[in-house]
Amino acid sequence: MKKILSLILIMTLVVLSACSMESRFSNNEKEVKESMKDVKVGVSISTLNNPFFVSLKDGIEKEAKAKGMKVSVVDAQDDTAKQISGIEDLILQNVDVLLINPTDSAAISSAVQSANEAGIPVITIDRSSEEGDIETFIASDNVAGGETAAEYLVKQLGEKAKVVELEGVSGASATRERGKGFHNIADKQLDVLTSQTAEFDRTKGLNVMENILQGKKDIQAVFAHNDEMALGAVEAIKAAGKDVIVVGFDGNEDALKAVENGELQATVAQQPVLIGEEAIHAAEKVLKGEKVDDTISVPLKLVTKK
Numbered sequence: 001m002k003k004i005l006s007l008i009l010i011m012t013l014v015v016l017s018a019c020s021m022e023s024r025f026s027n028n029e030k031e032v033k034e035s036m037k038d039v040k041v042g043v044s045i046s047t048l049n050n051p052f053f054v055s056l057k058d059g060i061e062k063e064a065k066a067k068g069m070k071v072s073v074v075d076a077q078d079d080t081a082k083q084i085s086g087i088e089d090l091i092l093q094n095v096d097v098l099l100i101n102p103t104d105s106a107a108i109s110s111a112v113q114s115a116n117e118a119g120i121p122v123i124t125i126d127r128s129s130e131e132g133d134i135e136t137f138i139a140s141d142n143v144a145g146g147e148t149a150a151e152y153l154v155k156q157l158g159e160k161a162k163v164v165e166l167e168g169v170s171g172a173s174a175t176r177e178r179g180k181g182f183h184n185i186a187d188k189q190l191d192v193l194t195s196q197t198a199e200f201d202r203t204k205g206l207n208v209m210e211n212i213l214q215g216k217k218d219i220q221a222v223f224a225h226n227d228e229m230a231l232g233a234v235e236a237i238k239a240a241g242k243d244v245i246v247v248g249f250d251g252n253e254d255a256l257k258a259v260e261n262g263e264l265q266a267t268v269a270q271q272p273v274l275i276g277e278e279a280i281h282a283a284e285k286v287l288k289g290e291k292v293d294d295t296i297s298v299p300l301k302l303v304t305k306k
Contacts, residue, residue: 031119032287032288032289033096033287033288034288035068036067036068036069036284036287037067037068037069038068038069038070039067039068039069039070039096039097039287040069040070040072040093040094040095040096040097041060041064041069041070041071041072041095041096041097041098041099041280041283042072042074042087042090042091042093042095042097042098042099042120043057043060043071043072043073043074043098043099043100043101044073044074044076044083044086044087044090044098044099044100044101044111045057045073045074045075045076045101046076046078046083046101046102046103046127046172047075047076047077047078047103048075048077049077049078050200050226050228050252051228051252051253051254052226052227052228052250052252052270052272053101053126053272055252055272055273055276056101056125056126056272056273056275056276057073057276058273058276059272059273059274059275059276059277059279059280060073060099060276060277060279060280061073061276062273062276062277063276063277063280063281064280067280067284069280069283072090072093072095074086074087074089074090076103078103078169078199078200079103080103080104080107080108083102083103083108083111084107084108084110084111087100087108087111087114087115088111088114091114091115091118091120095120096120096287097120097121097122097123097283097286097287098115098120098121098122098123099123099124099125099279099283100112100122100123100124100125100129101124101125101126101127102124102127102128102129102172102173103169103172104169104171104172105127105128105129105130105171105172105173106130106131106171107171108129109129109130109131109132112124112129112131112132112133112134113131113132115132116132116133121135121283121286121287122134122135123135123136123137123138123279123282123283123286124136124137124138125137125138125139125275125276125279126138126139126140126174126272126275127139127172127173127174128173135282135286135292136282136286136292136293136294136295136296137294137295137296138275138278138279138282138295138296138298139174139275139295139296139297139298140270140271140275140297140298140299140300141297141300142173142174142177142178142181143177143178143180143181143184144181144300145178145181145249145268145270145300146177146178146179146180146181146182146183146184146223146249146268147181147182147184147185148181148268148300148302149178149181149182149223149247149249149266149268149302150181150182150183150184150185150186150189150190150223151185152247152266152302152304153186153190153221153223153245153247154185154189154190156221156245156265157220157221157245159189159190160189160190160191161190161191161220161221162190162191162193162216162218162219162220162221163186163190163191163192163193163219163220163221163222163223164192164193164194164195164196164209164212164216164219164221164222164223165179165182165186165192165194165195165196165222165223165224165225166196166197166198166205166208166209166222166223166224166225166229166230166233167179167195167196167197167198167225168197168198168199168200168225168226168229169197169199169200170197170199172200174225174226175197175225178225178249179195179225182223186223193216193219194212194216196208196212198224198229198232200225200226200228200229201228201229201232202228202229202231202232203232204229204232205224205228205229205230205231205232205233205236206232206233206235206236207232207236208229208232208233209222209232209233209236209237210236210239210240213236213237213240213242219242219244220244220245221244221245221246221247222237222244222245222246222247223247224246224247224248224249225249226248226249226250227248227249227250227251227252227254227255227264227267228250228252229248230246230247230248230249230255230264230267231248231254231255231258231264233246234246234258234263234264238263245265246264246265247264247265247266247267247268248264248266248267248268249267249268249270250267250268250269250270250272251267251268251269251270251271251301251303252267252272255267256269256303259303259304259305260305260306262305265304265305266302266303266304267302267303268300268301268302268303269300269301269302269303270298270300271298271299274298275298278296278298282296
């Protein structure tokens, strides 16, 4: 009899424990905030060594401050393992919402799922996560931007112009989407000599472009998946004494100056500050229990010399 009573007691404790855990997570998931004052926002940025993401961070912090939110930012420095560790730290800090700009869209999935298990809503910005529950994804239409770049090159140089593509970080959704948009047009109307990654980095853009110029002598244009690589390519082209059109993507401050100086022919400009502001607006809606769209697109514009 004692054994039966002991067994019943143990089973009861297990059930109560499970219910307690379920209640804790469901309460976290469904908790509605009436005020944004002192709400804790965790932000994971892929790298703050890129002016675009610095501007994105500034947009987040400015809008959050206006609403009384507190922001904790971790810089992944383009290291996926470091980013996952940083997100785990933010989860342990019990932030109310997570804004994640993934270094790698596939690899970040485990961190997103950890946040899901902790009942912390996740919003991805500029790049998506392949798995895990996301409240919304906020970014420019990267596919449309890639198409815009290709169409500009066709207009400037005509069909079958010989072009090079500098790709971003492998595994990043922005790399896939910008490349897809570019190839939607380029594969039909341009001659893409080579597509090589320079990992969204200016120095790597310079080095990769130097190597390409040595092997291919008849290049007419370059499309880079971001401005940092584009500016690196411009330096390599200048050093080689070549006349090659370069188009970037992002519209960061250095690129806009280079366009005005005639060194960079164009950039498909995003609005990173606005993306950051939209992320905070979405976070506020989520925390108040309001519905948000699965995807929020921020407008792009092609910038050329005036």
